[in-house]
Amino acid sequence: MTTMKDVAKHAGVSKATVSRVLNKKGYVSKEAEASVLKSIKELNYQPNSVARSLYHKTSGMIALVLPDISNPFFPELARAVEDVALAYGYTVVFCNTDEEIEKEKRYFEALQQKYVDGIILSTSSQAPDEYHKLDLPLVALDRFLGENIPTVVSENKRGGELATQHLLDNGCKNLAHLRGPEGVGPAEDRLEGFRKVVSKEKCSYTVRTAGFDMERAKQETYKLFQDKPDIDGIFAGSDITAAGALHALSTLGKKVPEEVKVIGFDGIPLGQMFVPGITTMEQSIYDMGALAARLLIKQIEKKPIENYIHEFPVHLVVRGTTEEVMT
Amino acid sequence: MTTMKDVAKHAGVSKATVSRVLNKKGYVSKEAEASVLKSIKELNYQPNSVARSLYHKTSGMIALVLPDISNPFFPELARAVEDVALAYGYTVVFCNTDEEIEKEKRYFEALQQKYVDGIILSTSSQAPDEYHKLDLPLVALDRFLGENIPTVVSENKRGGELATQHLLDNGCKNLAHLRGPEGVGPAEDRLEGFRKVVSKEKCSYTVRTAGFDMERAKQETYKLFQDKPDIDGIFAGSDITAAGALHALSTLGKKVPEEVKVIGFDGIPLGQMFVPGITTMEQSIYDMGALAARLLIKQIEKKPIENYIHEFPVHLVVRGTTEEVMT
DNA sequence: ATGAAAGCGCTAACAA
């Protein structure tokens, strides 16, 4: 490996001058600069970023901590984060926590030891003050972690309302909500939206917990129809949940959307691949990830942040599971 | 931040002793050790891995370079890599190249400057010798990069054969293969498998390029049936491609599997979420990722590698798009 | 068994 020392010798100057050229800092004569640049080329020199990190106590890396990249909601988020990071010259480290507090702690330790410059968090196993103790730039993505941590989320409650309303607008009388995991912010908010509408409209409804997991959603749907065979509208807490429900409905011989209508949440690509397409409340997943990354980098670069809460609107995307449309 | 110096002072020993305790290397008296350990606890000291990296020229990081994490084939792979990395104490950096050579080059530079210990490559934009020049432990995953680079792939050709045979076994007479991107190893191999069977069986067939992209697959399927309305069996180069084909077929009013049978490739979760489930040649995606990570770490730790080529078997998973089964 | 000191590659005062 060529080091700065080699370049300095080759160019007949001191390391300091090489450093100045590299960082365009301080005075360097035209000749010296030219000679250094030439030596860099000839020796194919690349500055060592570890040595730089040691001095600056920064690494040019940001971490993305999420529950599980194989959950289809996250890849697009991750992609967005990485795109922005690349554009600003940062590298992304990624960490799957499975929502396990132990894993999360181990990661935080490792990340700090590596001088990562900041963390985007899409999990929330820890108590909020644990996060403050980190003393690192943080952004909460799709989760709420505390007042003074910049947060990027969707209008989940409003989405819950709109989704529920959409079922009612299409003539559903007996609703079910297959809610996401308890304790997970967005799932709670969507439920709240659902509750608000059904109570206002005074319609019959039931709520079941199905996680964000297809198999579980399937089982819950079977049970649901055992208990309440007259359900005619399902608001699933995620598109994956909706897929599970559709599976069960198909096995039960229920026609969708004629007998039962189903709406999901998220707007993951899966939804439009399905036949019929899954009606859903679409989130701006990519944009959320990109904004989170930008907010993080702003903090890292000590630029001011205007708003701490960024709520993205959600959009109803009508497909075949609630209306007979051309997909 | 507490450094080793602080610990040394607090414990009344030298930095060298602290280092010895930390690394369990060299002689340290019981008393000294106890005192150091105590100080570490009290000061809540964490060794600085950047400083370590600088000395050792290793970082404890491995990179995963892939075309696009939001392609559903990759998240599970990534997850596997990360799980293994975590188990061995490594951190994973991930890089989306979009198969662009420029991006790939930029990443390689950045990664080398950061002393990443090795790279898992699921792309292949560069010429093989470019990779050798890197002089870093490498593993090729789902791609072939050269003789002396450990490689983890599926039996794509065999999979192509089995998939094609499955269609024939189910009575298909006019086959189409919606092949993956040209120049991409696995896509070529699957095609080869297809060719082998159709030519042996002397059945009528056609081949169209559909990439690994759902929208394109849809369009190609429309065109396909315009040209050849009597196609009754489609071997799609990936499950995503299959999803696109199914979409088109649904719009065209073709009944699946009665009039047209469809088989995909990959075994991504999407396939079983579909109604009807997508018949597919399943790859052991997670296991492949995990093995690739283990092979990489073996190289990093200078342990001997027995086999350079690891071909994973593929499995036919029959679902509703080729046979009328209960899903 | 332990410490002093040099060095990993780079940056930034401070002199000159």
Add this chain to the structure above:
DNA sequence: TTGTTAGCGCTTTCAT
């Protein structure tokens, strides 16, 4: 304008 030097935090040889 340039070089010398100390130092980022850690490891390791070499004395002692």
